[in-house]
Amino acid sequence: MLPKELHKFFWEHNPAELDEKTYWYFTIGRLLEYGNDQAIRWVFSHYPQEKIIEVIKSSRSISKKTANFWKNFFHLREEEVFCLTKSSHQPGINS
Incomplete structure (x- = not known):
């Protein structure tokens, strides 16, 4: 919980x-x-880094700003x- x-x-x-x-x-x-x-501290203390990175790499629901921050962090x-890839950029989506 x-x-x-x-x-x-x-x-x-x-x-x-929400489990x-x-x-x-x-x-x-x-x-x-x-x-x-x-x-953020809670995330890092409850999930392995590999899972956090998996979300950053594959999520369609995080913003480009957030993705870029975590890309640099890791x-x-x-x-x-x-x-952050060109194929994911569509007008009005992920802006």
Whole structure:
């Protein structure tokens, strides 16, 4: 179960029903995109780095700004991050 202080980042879901182990991909992506320092610390303490990087590389729901920050943080190549590749750029999407 998510800590109460993280519930605000999952406004459209009932946090009591959101299992962070089952929905790890969604949870990581949401907190990387919208989380504060406390949320990011929680992500890093609850998930292995490999899962965090997997979300950064393949998520379609994080912004280019967020993806670029985490790409630099983990020293990833731009072509490894889906939302930073040319094929993912469509007018009005991922802007």
